[in-house]
Amino acid sequence: MAADTPPAVEIRGLRKVFGAGHTRVEALAGVDLDIAPARFVAVMGASGSGKSTLLHLVAGLDRPDGGTIHVAGQDILALDDDDVTLLRRRRMGLVFQAFNLLDALTAEENVSLPLVVDGIPDAEATRRAAEALARVGLARRGKHLPREMSGGEQQRVAIARALVIEPVLLLADEPTGNLDTHNGEAVIQLLRHLVAEGQTILMVTHNPAHAAMADRIVTLRDGQVVDDRLLAGGSPLPIVGRSEAL
């Protein structure tokens, strides 16, 4: 990776506080993080460590109490709600633990939805949705409703929905959390494959085996980065400085 390539995500001094008074919890306490393009970064940590909060803030689903977030060079905190939504629609793909597909729509319709709401004609959206479904190995399942599919298939539909917009950044929040071992591994392999095709992925997980498939593991504790290691060929490297690692 060339040293002057701008990062896909650049986070500085990120803070997020929930509650007030005696219920106050500092979910993130000054996180700095850069993610280079075409990298697969896994965020790990115990429950309440702030890993999901970090992902939600990067997705623009929540607002921080301090710090900055740049996605593809865009300061998302400087954007209003509509512009953040547009950024999410056009530059970010989201994958959730609970799949979050719309039950009333077929797989193909679910996948094409971000394109349709962006004003892309139905025919074009459907064509691209079919391509995205083919990418995740579900070319023949496009007309099926979510309830007619297995958990692993539903998660692949969700990944196809995230990919269909050709996002700069794919954010995955415990994407294997609701899946059995076999389907979980298949999903991780799929994500790994996407990175090989140039996709940038930020994934939150508590599964070390799945995290090991990433290029880099960032570990959070009490809202702070306590470990940040680069993996190569499945062997962890020693903790290195952030910029050096990149």
Add this chain to the structure above:
Amino acid sequence: MILGHYTYSELVRRPGRTLLTLGGIVIGVAGVFAIALVINTTRDAYRAMFHDLTGWAALEIVAEGSGGFAASAAGDLAAVPGVKRAVPVIQTVAALLTATGPSGVMVLGTGPDGETAAPSGRIVAGHALAADDEIMLVENFARSLKIGTDAKVRLLSAAGAREFRVAGLLEPTGAAGFNGGGIVFVTLAAAQRLFGMPGQVTAIQLACNEGAATGDIERRLAERLPAGLTVRAPATRGQFAQNSLMATEQGLSTLSAVSIVAGAFVILNSFLMSLGERRKQLAILRAIGVTRRQVTRLLLREALLLGIVGMAVGIAVGLLTSMLLTHGMQKLLGVRLRGMELSLAPFLLAAVFGPGMAVAATLAPALRAAKRPPLADLMGWKEQAGDGFRRRPFAVGVVLLAISGALIVALLANWLPGALVKIIPAPLMGMFLVSGVLLSPAIYPYASRAVALLLRPLWGVEGRLAVRQLDRNATRTSFTAAVLCVALVVTIAMGQTIRNNIGDVEEWSLRTITADYLVRSTLPDLGFSIGALLPESMHDELAAIDGVEQVHDLNFVQATAAGQPVIVLARSFDRQATGALDVAEADREAVIRGLWAGEAVIGTALAQRMNLAAGDSLTLRTRKGERTVRVAGKVTEYVAGGVAVYLERGVAKELFAIDGVDVFMVSARPGAATSLGKTLAAYCQERGLLLQSNAEFRERIHQMMGGVVGFLWLLMALVFVVASLGIVNTLTMNVIEQTREIAVLRSVAMQRRQIRWLVLFQALGLGLSSLLPGTAMGLVLAYLMNLSTRVLAGQIVDFRADAWFVAACCGACLATALAAAWFPARRASRLAIVQALQYE
């Protein structure tokens, strides 16, 4: 396309919710559509009836009081610029005497060259009029009386009865369509003989040149007509019916406003719940890039779709409902209305109040849903309190309450212009109820607490859990309670008003019609207030019958007072006018003295409209020109909606050239009423007359009101139906939200029966919370409506709160709540425990 599919799928996925929402829209639209259609149909029917009757005539010359006059008195009308043709006719009412009894018919007599609509009607049997002893009837009317061509029939008028032969039957078009075919065509000469009016006519019909300004011609004619004759557009005769119908129309319009308000809040309630269920789905949309505006549009599109479907179904239901209501109107008016007048206005109203009501009711929840941060809903976090939604509706409620309060004061103080007074009751009622519903979230917690305190000792753990669940969703609960409250308020207020008014009409009939028997040719209709006249000579014949104490004569005369169409009640009185007038003045004696001195006694409605009081002057257009009479006082009167003037018959006879009597009022000597009844029955049967006992007359009034009043009760019941839809919605949502709780309760202790009670207690809580505010508001509104009756209709009706009626309404309120809870309660009690425990 995909979003459209999503919208459709969402509606289909929850058929119960969708149907309930549709139900709210359908009832609102059906109410508005049916009422607008029937009001239009009734008004148009009168206009069309007279238009058909006069056919081509743009104007007509008639005598003041509608009697006969020499055609030559009007001068050479054809010479007036703009007048193309002048045709003298006799158009007046007679009784057709057949084996089935007397029937009131309009007799239309035209000269041999008379150009009316009659000859244009297609003859379906027999031939056209060829002799003066022939008549033509309308086919369907003749068939209903079992009369065919060549049959011999008698027509009875003030000049006596004459026999005619049926020459031909016409199809019911043009003039032959008048009042469902209740019209008889004769030659002008025959009509003059029948009514004892040699050389006279009752109208000269005028055709105007094409493009000529009718108003200018009317003005020119009015300038040259002699005193006693007047020029008018034929359709203005329908004005009498409109006077009679005003109060009914206002009652119906007010109830249609109520059905809209209730329907709108069921939709609002329904959407609030639907959005509650779909938070996660909407959050997913937001997460993948759907903007707030797009979410709002998506939800509004759903509402619009429902509104359009609801409008279509509502129009169909409204059409059926309007048939029912038209039947009631026919009974009230005593005329046969033609088919529905499908004008544009009811459809426009349906379009505004169907999709419009759905979109308006959804706007606030849709905006609110779009504003929600998606993360909380995606993660399933519990909602934080204080979302600010209640403050805005409360503020709007306060503003609407203030505006409606100000308008009510202005209305009661008579500060509003007349045109506004006529149209304001329905929107005012709507505004008042909307304000009440919007303020309900502020009032509900207190009502709920009071109910909980009151019933704590009685309803055990199920009751306590029920109250807690209701309080957990205070906004939704308060809106549901408010819709139930609206139903209660409307039923108490309208019901109390109807009961007070019916009571007053019945008491009025008892006070003013004290005669034991009424002898008349036919029953009059409410629109004309005119039946066929009987010969005056009958007075002496009746007075000579054994057992008769006294006979009084009564005529209904169409006249104009201060430019306004009025009915003159020309009546003979005894010296004390005993049992004749329902005097609304402190000094009854002075009123009677004035009457005998030739003064007028006016109905309270007329007094209200013209701002007249005892001692004022009233200008009447009479056969002798304009005559100004002193107003002796006011009376409660329901004939022609109270737009009536009483004159002593001798005075009226002179002013309006009355010849004949509409009704003979016969009083029996003490103890002779029964035997007199038998004698009079024989007398009337022999002459083909109609005899009504006092009880039969009052029963007839009761029946006339029955149709429309029955419809009003039906509409009020529909408001309860709408409220029950809201309750089903709310309780179903509560059950869905409590799924896991219910499963826990079932798994640790509760039987199905107890779970049912848990839901039924929620319904009971809703019902009881509505009772106190609903009853109080209902009685206040009933009192205000009673006061406004004086301003709107001019009728002074005593306000009497009927405790039993109010209790029955409260009972209906609780019964509605419990009945509506049955389905949700059943659903809750049948939940599969294991699945329910895993419910998210």
